[in-house]
Amino acid sequence: MEVISFVALAAGLIIGLGAVGACIGIGIMGSKYLESAARQPELMNELQTKMFLLAGLIDAAFIIGTGIALWFATANPFLAQIANLPK
Amino acid sequence: MAAEAAEGAAHAPTAGEYIIHHLTHLQNHKQTSVVDFSVINLDSVFFTVVVGVLGCWLLWLAARKATSGPPGRLQAAVEILVEMVDNQAKGIVHNAQSRKLVVPLALTVYIWVILLNAMDFLPVDALPWFGEHVLGLEHLRVVPTADLSITMALSISVLLLCLFYNVKIKGAGGWAHELFSAPFGDKWFLYPVNFLMQIIEFIAKTVSHGMRLFGNMYAGELIFMLIALMGGAFALSATGITLFVGHIVAGTVWAIFHLLIVWLQAFVFMMLTLVYLGQAHDSH
Numbered sequence: 001m002e003v004i005s006f007v008a009l010a011a012g013l014i015i016g017l018g019a020v021g022a023c024i025g026i027g028i029m030g031s032k033y034l035e036s037a038a039r040q041p042e043l044m045n046e047l048q049t050k051m052f053l054l055a056g057l058i059d060a061a062f063i064i065g066t067g068i069a070l071w072f073a074t075a076n077p078f079l080a081q082i083a084n085l086p087k
Numbered sequence: 088m089a090a091e092a093a094e095g096a097a098h099a100p101t102a103g104e105y106i107i108h109h110l111t112h113l114q115n116h117k118q119t120s121v122v123d124f125s126v127i128n129l130d131s132v133f134f135t136v137v138v139g140v141l142g143c144w145l146l147w148l149a150a151r152k153a154t155s156g157p158p159g160r161l162q163a164a165v166e167i168l169v170e171m172v173d174n175q176a177k178g179i180v181h182n183a184q185s186r187k188l189v190v191p192l193a194l195t196v197y198i199w200v201i202l203l204n205a206m207d208f209l210p211v212d213a214l215p216w217f218g219e220h221v222l223g224l225e226h227l228r229v230v231p232t233a234d235l236s237i238t239m240a241l242s243i244s245v246l247l248l249c250l251f252y253n254v255k256i257k258g259a260g261g262w263a264h265e266l267f268s269a270p271f272g273d274k275w276f277l278y279p280v281n282f283l284m285q286i287i288e289f290i291a292k293t294v295s296h297g298m299r300l301f302g303n304m305y306a307g308e309l310i311f312m313l314i315a316l317m318g319g320a321f322a323l324s325a326t327g328i329t330l331f332v333g334h335i336v337a338g339t340v341w342a343i344f345h346l347l348i349v350w351l352q353a354f355v356f357m358m359l360t361l362v363y364l365g366q367a368h369d370s371h
Binding site for chain 2: 049052053055056057059060063064065066067068070071074075
């Protein structure tokens with residue numbers, strides 16, 4: 001029972017903390033892009049390409065964490081470990 | 088009797104069982120330890136090969152009828168694609184001789200990963216249902232890039248190419264010197280630190296390259312499955328019809344968002360391939 005409750009808490013923390021980091025990061029990057037697009041509109045398209053690239057990189061750790069947390073939440077491997085413990 | 092009971096249970100899997108069933112690969116035999124290289128995910132390999140052949144065939148169709156006069160739509164689309172990849176590569180890999188290999192490599196990776204990721208747009212149960220009831224396969228996972236083996240295979244191939252280009256461009260001695268003297272400086276007492284940092288950098292780049300694609304596709308697929316579960320559960324509760332409507336809304340929103348993710352992750356994978364191969368050309 002405790003394993004299940006701790007895993008549920010862990011899944012929530014993984015997704016939540018990852019989201020905080022990723023969203024703040026993309027927010028900062030997006031605001032810099034908008035500022036620089038306003039200063040130099042001729043560079044807008046080039047910078048947009050690079051911005052998408054960075055968005056993909058920033059999202060990486062967060063989405064890996066979300067995948068792992070959802071895996072724990074649905075097909076919990078720790079329960080299997082408990083079942084395999086020697087009695 | 089046991090078969091009938093199992094049949095009865097098979098008609099109404101629990102939420103956990105449904106998810107676990109959809110997350111299991113079609114393998115040649117069961118995994119016996121945490122790292123077991125004799126296990127092959129047959130469904131991932133099959134779909135990777137089929138999708139790769141399909142992609143090559145599409146591009147070949149465009150190349151076969153290529154004219155220097157006004158292009159048709161397929162030729163124009165392929166030209167736009169090739170030009171985009173070529174422009175990105177020109178900015179990153181500065182060696183024209185290497186670009187003869189690197190640009191087709193980047194284009195292949197881009198098209199292949201987009202098509203593999205796009206397998207996620209098929210309904211979650213569609214191909215597994217066909218596989219189970221028509222072909223008798225008990226598990227089927229149709230998105231190869233949601234399989235860590237496929238994405239790490241792609242990123243390890245890029246790593247091997249980086250090592251090859253490092254030796255080819257800088258020479259074995261030159262590269263060995265760089266391994267020990269970058270990034271901190273060419274002092275004898277810094278050699279172990281530099282070497283450790285370089286090894287960590289290679290490992291981190293390769294692992295993150297593969298895991299980024301895997302994590303995005305795995306999470307996307309899992310969320311599609313959970314949304315499908317939400318739709319399937321509508322018959323089980325009084326608030327059921329809201330679950331059904333919710334599942335349609337959530338499914339639509341997530342599918343539209345996933346359109347962006349599919350393209351973005353393929354693009355990021357291609358750009359990082361170019362960046363890592365470009366790093367193998369630059370000297371510090």
